[in-house]
Amino acid sequence: MTEETLPAAKDRSLSGWQLSKLHTFEVAARHESFAKAADELSLTPSAVSHSINQIEAQLGIQLFLRSHRKVELTSEGQRVFWALRASLQTLSQEILDIKNQALSGPLTLYSRPSIAQCWIVPALADFAQRFPAIKLSVLTGNEYINFHRTGIDLAIYFDATPSPQLHNQYLMDESITPVCSPAYARQFNLAGQPEHLSRCMLLHDQQAWSYDSGTDEWHSWAQHFGLNLDTSAGLGFDRADLAMTAAIHHAGVAMGRRRLVQKKLDSGELIAPFGGMELKCDQHYYISTLSDRHWPKIEAFTLWLKALAADDARFRGAAPG
Incomplete structure (x- = not known):
C-alpha cells in the first residue's frame, strides 16, 4: 500500500475498532517485524500485515515502509508509535497508582x-x-x-x-569502631591498645559507600584518632557483613558499623577492644x-x-x- 492509495481519515477521534488495531501496530512497531509481532500476539504474519493495512486505511496514514526483507516505520509511523507508547505508559502508571492506594x-x-x-x-x-x-x-x-x-x-x-x-x-546516622573476636583481641593484646593494630590483619569493606571507597573507613578512623597506621594492606570485601563474618572467625580486625555489629557485640561473638574510640560517619x-x-x-x-x-x-x- 502506498501513500497515494491511502484514503483520507474521516474522523478526528479514534473509534474502538481503531484502538484495538493499534495494539497490533504497537507490537509490530516495537519489533519492526511482522513475524516477531505475530509470535508475540499468537497470530500469523499475514494476519498482522492485514491488520496493519486496515489501520493504515482507516487512519489515512502510511505507518510502515515495506520491502522484501524488512519493514520499518515511516516518520509518521514513528510519531504515532511514540505517542502511543507515551499514552500506554501514562495509563499503566495511573492504574498502578490506583492499585497502590491501599495497604496491600x-x-x-x-x-x-x-x-x-x-x-x-x-x-x-x-x-x-x-x-x-x-x-x-x-x-x-x-x-x-x-x-x-x-x-x-x-x-x-x-x-x-x-x-x-x-x-x-x-x-x-552511623558510627564506626574496630571489632574483632575475643580470641583475636587476646592473641594481639588489643584491649585498650590501638597501637597494636600495626601487627594485625585489617578487614575492609571496599564498597562502604561507593564502588571505590577502598580502605577509606580505616583511614578516616585512624586519622581522626591520630594513629600512624598503614591502612592500605589487609583483606578486602564488597560487603560490611562479610568483613564482620571474617572477624568473627579470627581473620583480623574489621571496621564495624555500629548499626550492623551491635547484635554481635551483645552476643559476645565480637568485641570492640578500644572502648570509646568510635567515629561518627559523614x-x-x-x-x-x-x-x-x-x-x-x-x-x-x-x-x-x-x-x-x-x-x-x-x-x-x-x-x-
Missing part, C-alpha cells in the same frame, strides 16, 4: 546487602505481623538503581549525598523513592523503618538523628 499488594525494597542482612531482615517478622496484606520483596546490591526500569518502590542507601532526582528521607542511611509515589504502603513501610531506627537508638542510649 506487592512492595519491593532495594537495600545495601549488609543493612538488609544485619538490620532489616531480623526485624521483618514485626512488619509482616503489622501489615499482613503487604507482600514485601527485598532485593540487595551495591549499585544505585533506576527506579523506572527495575520495578523497585523504595531503596535504602548509605552515603553522604543523596540523589537530587529522588525524594529522600533521613533514616539514621555518611548516613536514607530512604529514596520516586517523588510522585505517595502510596500508603510506601508510607507505612517508611514509618516502620523510622520507628525501628528510633527504637534502636533508644536501646543504645543514643538520641535518634
